[in-house]
Amino acid sequence: MDRIDPSPYLVYSGMPIMEALKVVNTPPVHTAFIVDLNSSLKGILTDGDFRRGLLNGLDLDNTVDAFMKSDPIKALTSIATEDAVALLRSKNLACLPLVTRHNRLVTLLIDGFFLHERNKNNTAVIMAGGKGSRLYPLTKDCPKPMLRVGGKPILEIIIEQCIKAGFSKFYISVNYLKEHIIDYFGNGSNMRIAIDYLFEDQPMGTAGSLQLLPKSITKPFLVLNGDLLTTFDYSHAIRFHDNHKPVATMCVREHLTQIPFGVVQAEGHMLVGFEEKPSYRQFINAGVYVIDPSILHLLNPNIPTDMPTLLADAQASGRQVMVCPIHEYWLDIGRPETLNTAQYEWINLGR
Numbered sequence: 001m002d003r004i005d006p007s008p009y010l011v012y013s014g015m016p017i018m019e020a021l022k023v024v025n026t027p028p029v030h031t032a033f034i035v036d037l038n039s040s041l042k043g044i045l046t047d048g049d050f051r052r053g054l055l056n057g058l059d060l061d062n063t064v065d066a067f068m069k070s071d072p073i074k075a076l077t078s079i080a081t082e083d084a085v086a087l088l089r090s091k092n093l094a095c096l097p098l099v100t101r102h103n104r105l106v107t108l109l110i111d112g113f114f115l116h117e118r119n120k121n122n123t124a125v126i127m128a129g130g131k132g133s134r135l136y137p138l139t140k141d142c143p144k145p146m147l148r149v150g151g152k153p154i155l156e157i158i159i160e161q162c163i164k165a166g167f168s169k170f171y172i173s174v175n176y177l178k179e180h181i182i183d184y185f186g187n188g189s190n191m192r193i194a195i196d197y198l199f200e201d202q203p204m205g206t207a208g209s210l211q212l213l214p215k216s217i218t219k220p221f222l223v224l225n226g227d228l229l230t231t232f233d234y235s236h237a238i239r240f241h242d243n244h245k246p247v248a249t250m251c252v253r254e255h256l257t258q259i260p261f262g263v264v265q266a267e268g269h270m271l272v273g274f275e276e277k278p279s280y281r282q283f284i285n286a287g288v289y290v291i292d293p294s295i296l297h298l299l300n301p302n303i304p305t306d307m308p309t310l311l312a313d314a315q316a317s318g319r320q321v322m323v324c325p326i327h328e329y330w331l332d333i334g335r336p337e338t339l340n341t342a343q344y345e346w347i348n349l350g351r
Contacts, residue, residue: 002109002110003098003107003108003109003110004107004108004110005107005108006033006097006105006106006107006108008023008026009023009026009029009031009032009033009108010023010032010033010035010105011023011032011033011034011035011045011064012034012035012036012037013034013035013036013042013063013064013065014063014064014065015034015063015064016063016064017050017060017062017063017064017066017067018060019064020032020034020045020064020067021047021050023045024045024046024047024050025047025233028110029094029095029108029110030046030047030239031044031045031046031094031095032044032045032046032064032068033072033097033105033108034064034065034068035105038104039104039105040102040103040104040105041072041074041097041099041103041104041105042065042068042070043065043068043069043070043071043072044068044069044072044097045064045067045068045069046069046243047236047239047240048239048240048243048244049067049068049069050067051236051240051324051325051327053066053067054254054325054327055283055323055325060327072097073087073091073093073096074096074097074098074099075087075096075097075098075099075109076098076099076100076101077098077099077100077106077107079098084096084098084109085111088109088111089111093111094110094111095108095109095110095111096108096109096111097109122167122219122220122221122222122238123167123169123170123171123217123219123221123222124162124167124169124170124171124221124222124223124224124234125170125171125172125173125198125210125213125221125222125223125224126145126155126158126159126170126171126172126173126223126224126225126226127173127206127209127223127224127225127226128143128144128145128155128172128173128174128181128226129173129174129175129176129178129200129203129204129209130143130144130175130176130203130226130227131143131144131176131203132144132147132176132227132334134334134335134336135147135334135335135336135339138336138339141177142177142180143174143176143177143178143180143181144226144227144333144334145158145181145226145227146177146180146181146184147333147339149229149333149339149342149343149346150343150346150347153184154226154227154228154229154333155172155181155185155226156184156185157229158224158226158228159185159191159193160191161230161234162222162224162234163191163193164233165233165234165235166235167193167222167234168192168193168194169193169194170188170193170194170195170196171195171196171197171198171213172185172195172196172197172198172226173197173198173200173204173209173212174197174198174199174200175199175200175201175202175203175204178197178199181197182197198212198213199212200212202304203304204304204305205304205305205306205307205309206225206305206306206307207223207299207305207306207307207309207310208299208303208304208305208306210223210291210296210299210310211296211299211301213293213296217293218293219293220238220241220242220290220291220292220293221290221291221293222234222237222238222288222289222290223288223289223290223291223307224287224288224289225287225288225332227287227332227333227334228286228287228288228330228331228332228333229329229330229331229333229342229346230286230288230326230328230329230330230331231328231329231330231349232251232286232288232326232328232329232330233328234288236324237249237251237288237289237290237324238290240290240322240324241290241322241324244322246292246319246320246321246322247291247292247294247295247314247319247320247321248289248290248291248292248295248310248311248314248319248321248322249289249290249321249322249323249324250285250286250288250289250307250311250321250322250323250324251286251287251288251289251323251324251325251326252283252284252285252286252323252324252325252326253283253284253285253286253325253326253330254281254282254283254284254325254327255281255282255283255284256279256280256281257279257280257281257282258277258279259277259278259279259280260277261277262274262275262276262277263275263276263277263278283323283325285307285308286326286330287332288326289307291310295310295313295314295317295319298310298313298314298317329345329349331345331346
């Protein structure tokens with residue numbers, strides 16, 4: 001149990017949310033503490049708080065105050081160490097802000113053991129068995145995840161991002177032209193990771209091959225489509241899942257649909273409203289999931305199953321499924337036009 005200076009994790013009330021997120025991404029605490037000009041603690045902000053705010057209709061133009069949790073758990077600086085430890089453990093916290101009786105933030109009490117346990121590696125599963133029919137003839141002799149963006153296979157980009165996020169154990173589901181993938185990556189030793197393969201004798205859907213995972217996997221694991229590019233830090237998905245403890249988390253991306261015409265509302269022959277070129281915002285599936293092994297028994301070994309079906313079956317059995325919004329850059333490389341878009345956007349992002 002350590003007491004540390006809160007200065008690197010301070011954010012002032014009224015700060016733009018994107019500036020506050022830079023503090024949230026500062027390890028090892030990954031929490032911003034919002035204070036006023038007198039250093040009085042107003043609230044805290046975690047990555048989960050931010051993403052919940054997006055789901056509730058907030059946007060990136062809001063300040064940190066709209067997203068923060070305004071009633072954080074805290075304690076007086078005079079708290080005994082054993083009492084602080086008991087409070088941290090009972091509330092499943094990694095960090096406890098310590099304040100004066102006037103609510104001025106003085107120090108942070110950090111549970112190093114909790115942080116270590118929270119950041120232990122989880123397994124990553126990448127779905128790379130599809131034929132990529134929409135990208136034919138590019139995929140005639142090359143599996144879709146091995147198509148190159150910026151001179152590098154998409155699958156290699158995904159694996160490198162996972163490594164950066166702390167993953168070291170991988171399973172790759174393969175079927176179509178699987179030799180291209182296996183010959184390129186092997187067992188992963190060249191990248192200082194471990195790769196095993198899930199062999200689909202026939203297409204099993206985006207979830208079906210999960211039943212091929214070994215029973216030794218007991219922790220929630222990351223599942224990724226093998227054709228996406230994003231700057232999203234995959235460790236955030238694991239942390240979001242661990243904090244809320246559903247049986248599954250689906251990451252979603254906000255999609256804006258622009259209607260290029262004026263939309264008319266009518267009742268019978270009567271005009272009741274008119275909206276000029278409206279925009280509609282909806283969440284779409286981002287192809288990133290965290291799955292608890294406890295729901296894998298819902299998969300039927302004889303029926304190809306896609307991930308939405310597995311999640312719907314989990315809900316039907318009374319389990320909780322949550323969504324985690326992605327605001328970062330995201331692109332699904334599933335069509336020729338999006339692959340062309342990726343060629344210049346990804347490079348312009350400095351990737």
